[in-house]
Amino acid sequence: xxxxxxxxxxxxxxxxxxxxxxxxxxxxxxxxxxxxxxxxxxxxxxxxxxxxxxxxxxxxxxxxxxxxxxxxxxxxxxxxxxxxxxxxxxxxxxxxxxxxxxxxxxxxxxxxxxxxxxxxxxxxxxxxxxxxxxxxxxxxxxxxxxxxxxxxxxxxxxxxxxxxxxxxxxxxxxxxxxxxxxxxxxxxxxxxxxxxxxxxxxxxxxxxxxxxxxxx
Amino acid sequence: xxxxxxxxxxxxxxxxxxxxxxxxxxxxxxxxxxxxxxxxxxxxxxxxxxxxxxxxxxxxxxxxxxxxxxxxxxxxxxxxxxxxxxxxxxxxxxxxxxxxxxxxxxxxxxxxxxxxxxxxxxxxxxxxxxxxxxxxxxxxxxxxxxxxxxxxxxxxxxxxxxxxxxxxxxxxxxxxxxxxxxxxxxxxxxxxxxxxxxxxxxxxxxxxxxxxxxxx
DNA sequence: ATAGCTTCCGAACACTTGTTTTGTCAAGTA
DNA sequence: TACTTGACAAAACAAGTGTTCGGAAGCTAT
Numbered sequence: 130x131x132x133x134x135x136x137x138x139x140x141x142x143x144x145x146x147x148x149x150x151x152x153x154x155x156x157x158x159x160x161x162x163x164x165x166x167x168x169x170x171x172x173x174x175x176x177x178x179x180x181x182x183x184x185x186x187x188x189x190x191x192x193x194x195x196x197x198x199x200x201x202x203x204x205x206x207x208x209x210x211x212x213x214x215x216x217x218x219x220x221x222x223x224x225x226x227x228x229x230x231x232x233x234x235x236x237x238x239x240x241x242x243x244x245x246x247x248x249x250x251x252x253x254x255x256x257x258x259x260x261x262x263x264x265x266x267x268x269x270x271x272x273x274x275x276x277x278x279x280x281x282x283x284x285x286x287x288x289x290x291x292x293x294x295x296x297x298x299x300x301x302x303x304x305x306x307x308x309x310x311x312x313x314x315x316x317x318x319x320x321x322x323x324x325x326x327x328x329x330x331x332x333x334x335x336x337x338x339x340x341x342x343x344x345x
Numbered sequence: 346x347x348x349x350x351x352x353x354x355x356x357x358x359x360x361x362x363x364x365x366x367x368x369x370x371x372x373x374x375x376x377x378x379x380x381x382x383x384x385x386x387x388x389x390x391x392x393x394x395x396x397x398x399x400x401x402x403x404x405x406x407x408x409x410x411x412x413x414x415x416x417x418x419x420x421x422x423x424x425x426x427x428x429x430x431x432x433x434x435x436x437x438x439x440x441x442x443x444x445x446x447x448x449x450x451x452x453x454x455x456x457x458x459x460x461x462x463x464x465x466x467x468x469x470x471x472x473x474x475x476x477x478x479x480x481x482x483x484x485x486x487x488x489x490x491x492x493x494x495x496x497x498x499x500x501x502x503x504x505x506x507x508x509x510x511x512x513x514x515x516x517x518x519x520x521x522x523x524x525x526x527x528x529x530x531x532x533x534x535x536x537x538x539x540x541x542x543x544x545x546x547x548x549x550x551x552x553x554x555x556x557x558x559x560x561x
Numbered sequence: 562a563t564a565g566c567t568t569c570c571g572a573a574c575a576c577t578t579g580t581t582t583t584g585t586c587a588a589g590t591a
Numbered sequence: 592t593a594c595t596t597g598a599c600a601a602a603a604c605a606a607g608t609g610t611t612c613g614g615a616a617g618c619t620a621t
Contacts, residue, residue, distance in 0.1 A: 136568090154414030155406055156371055158608060170570050175610070177568085190371055194410035194577060194608050198370030211427060211457040241427040241459035245491060246559040269485040269558070275461060289560070342485070342556040343462040344505070352598090374578055386600050391580070393598085410578050410607060 212249035221261035278335030428465035437477035494551030
C-alpha cells in the first residue's frame with residue numbers, strides 16, 4: 130500500500146509547524162495552529178495532527194504541551210552527521226598560537242566537521258586552525274586550509290603536529306621525529322630545512338587529523 | 346564586567362535541558378526539571394532559569410509551556426553554519442561516474458559541507474565525490490579525499506574539473522586546458538602524462554571547489 | 562437512497578504548566 | 592547589630608493546552 134499524500138490542510142499545517150519550530154525553537158500549540166491557519170476548532174487540528182503522525186511527518190509527545198516535533202528537524206541531527214569544533218586561530222611558522230586551554234571556547238568561532246572526516250563522537254579535544262604559509266605543501270596542506278587537530282602532548286614518529294618551541298615562543302606545523310636524544314621537526318616542503326632541538330624545548334599542542342580546503 | 350559563571354545547580358539544569366531537547370526534540374517543563382534533578386520547588390527552577398537566561402545560555406518564550414530553547418541547538422542552525430550535498434560516487438582515472446542527473450538525490454549519501462569551505466547559499470548544484478588514486482597528488486588531492494564539485498559544462502583554462510571522455514566512456518579528475526583546437530587534460534602528478542583529445546570528446550561534469558580529507 | 566467513512570464543528574473538561582506570593586536561612590556588609 | 596542580597600522552600604493561583612464527545616456535512620460505493 131503506497132503512502133498516502135497529505136491533504137491540503139495537512140500540508141499547510143505541516144509547513145506552519147516547520148517554520149514555527151525553525152523560527153522559535155519550540156513547538157506550536159494546537160491553538161497556535163488553529164488561530165494562525167483559521168481553523169474553526171481545536172479538534173480539527175487534533176484530528177489532522179493524528180493523521181500527520183501516522184504519515185510519519187511529525188512526532189507527538191503524548192498529551193504534553195507543545196509536544197510536536199519534526200524528525201527531519203530534530204536537534205539530534207545536530208550531533209549526527211557532523212560536529213563542531215572551535216577555531217582557535219591561525220598557525221604560521223613563527224607566530225605564537227593561543228593556548229587551547231586559555232581560549233574561551235564559548236565565544237570562539239566554530240567550524241563544522243563532517244562525520245565523514247571525523248566522527249562526532251571522536252571530536253573531543255579537537256580544534257581547528259587556519260594555515261598560513263606553505264611549509265607543509267608536500268603534505269598536501271596549503272595556505273588557507275583549515276587543519277583539524279586533536280589535543281595531545283605526545284606524538285609518534287612521522288605524525289604531523291602543532292609543536293611549540295618554548296625558547297623561541299613559536300608554534301609551527303611540522304612532522305615530528307624523535308632521533309637519539311633530540312627532536313627533528315620536518316617541514317613538508319623540499320625548499321625548507323628541518324628544525325633540530327631538544328625534547329625539553331618542544332611542547333606538542335596537537336596532532337593533525339583532518340584537512341578542509343576551499344577552492345572557491 | 347566579566348560574565349558570571351553558572352552555579353553548580355545551573356550547570357546541571359543546563360545540561361539536563363540540552364539532553365532533554367536533543368533526545369525528545371521539545372523543551373522540558375519546569376516540573377520535569379524539578380523532578381529529575383530533585384529540586385524541592387518549581388520556584389527554584391524558575392529562579393535559576395531566569396539566571397540562565399540572563400547569562401544567555403537559554404532563551405525563554407515568555408509564559409508559554411515548554412518554552413525553553415537553546416540558541417546553540419536551534420534548528421535554524423541546520424541551515425546556517427553548513428549545508429549538505431549528495432555523495433554521488435567515486436572518481437577514478439578510468440572508471441565511469443554515475444551521471445549526477447540520473448542519481449536519485451533523495452537516497453544518495455549526504456556529505457556535510459562547512460560554511461567555511463562553501464557557504465550554504467552557494468551550494469546549489471554542488472556534489473561530492475570520493476577520490477581514488479593519486480593522479481592529482483601535486484594539486485594536493487590524495488587518495489581517499491572527498492572533492493566538492495559544482496556542476497558546470499564549461500571551464501576556464503587551469504581549472505580542476507571532472508571530465509568525461511565520451512569515446513572511452515571514462516571520467517577523470519584533471520586540470521583543463523584549451524589549446525589551439527584541442528583539449529589537454531593535465532594530471533597533477535609528475536609521473537603521469539596529459540591526455541590530448543578533441544573538444545567533441547570531452548564533456549565537463551563539474552569543477553572542483555573544495556577538498557575534505559581525513560587523516561584518522 | 563442508505564450505509565459507512567472521512568473530515569469538520571463547537572463546547573466543555575481536566576490536566577499541565579509557568580507564575581506569584583510569602584517565608585526562611587545563610588552570607589555578606591556598613 | 593541591622594540591613595541587604597542570593598538562594599531556596601511550600602503552596603496556591605491563573606492560564607495555557609490537549610482531549611473528548613455528540614453531532615453535522617460531504618463523499619463514496621453498493
